[in-house]
Amino acid sequence: MDPARRRRLRLVIEFSALFVGVPLTLAFLLPPTAMFTVLGVMTGVGILLLHRTPGFDWAELLRGPVPWPVLLAALALTAAVGVAGTLALFPHMLFFLPKQQPSLWLMILVLYPLLSALPQELLFRPLFFRRYGQLFPSVRIAVWANALLFSVAHLMYADPLVMGITFAGGWLFGWLYAVRGSFGAALLLHAVAGQILFTTGLGILFYSGAVGR
Known part of the structure; x- marks a missing residue:
């Protein structure tokens, strides 16, 4: 096998392990408490x-x-979805954290960008597109694949709304990075959108304790 094919095969194996194998293992074989360790x-x-x-x-x-x-x-759309979704599914949780547990809410606002949004963005934007983008025939297809696999990475929550939110978010984060060339914009949007969801109450879907509800 020539060096170019060998390198491509190595990239395919890496890509499959990181973006398919690990999420499926976390979803079906590991306990929810392993989430942050795996990340x-x-x-x-x-x-x-x-x-x-x-x-x-x-x-x-x-x-x-x-x-x-x-x-x-x-x-603005995230806020609307957060409020509407919380009212429809968990009306008692609307703005629960800022009203009932402000210390926990402030801790989430501070730590979510650093411990969740930043690691996810490093993996799913620069690593995905800069190292494995060549595996796709076009940037457009890579962005759609990125959104799909970002959603699959949240399969452990076993919730269709989570899958839909992360697919839509993943597409926009991927577009901001791969098309507009701005990692900072993707990270900022991811971080603030997450803070909004936790503030409105819909973030309950993303608690590790909600896995397998």
Whole structure:
């Protein structure tokens, strides 16, 4: 096998293990308490792989425009979905955290961007597109695949609404990174959208304790 084919095969194996094998293992074989451990290990592996990716420069993550109209529209829609979804499914949870547990709410607002949004964005945006983007015939197809696999990564929650939200969010995060060239915009949107969902109450769907409800 020539070197180019060998490298492509290695990338396919890496990609399949990271973006298909690990999420399915977490969804069907591991307990919910393993979620952050798995994310931490994957993030460490992802950082090493990015460091070894030809042509990748960490400084590029600091570049790129922030399309504020797109972000503000997406955040307004997130807030509407959060309020409507909470009223429809868990009306007693509407703004529960800021009203009843403000200390926990503030802790989530501070830690969610650092411990959840940032690791996920590193894995699903620069690692996905910069290292494995060549496995797809076009950027457009890669963005749709990214959205699908980002949704699959949340399969452990066993909730169709979670799958739908993460698919839509994954598509927009992927588009911001791969098409608009802005990791910062994708990370900011992911972080604030998550904070909004936890604030409205719909974030209950994303608690590790909700897995397998």
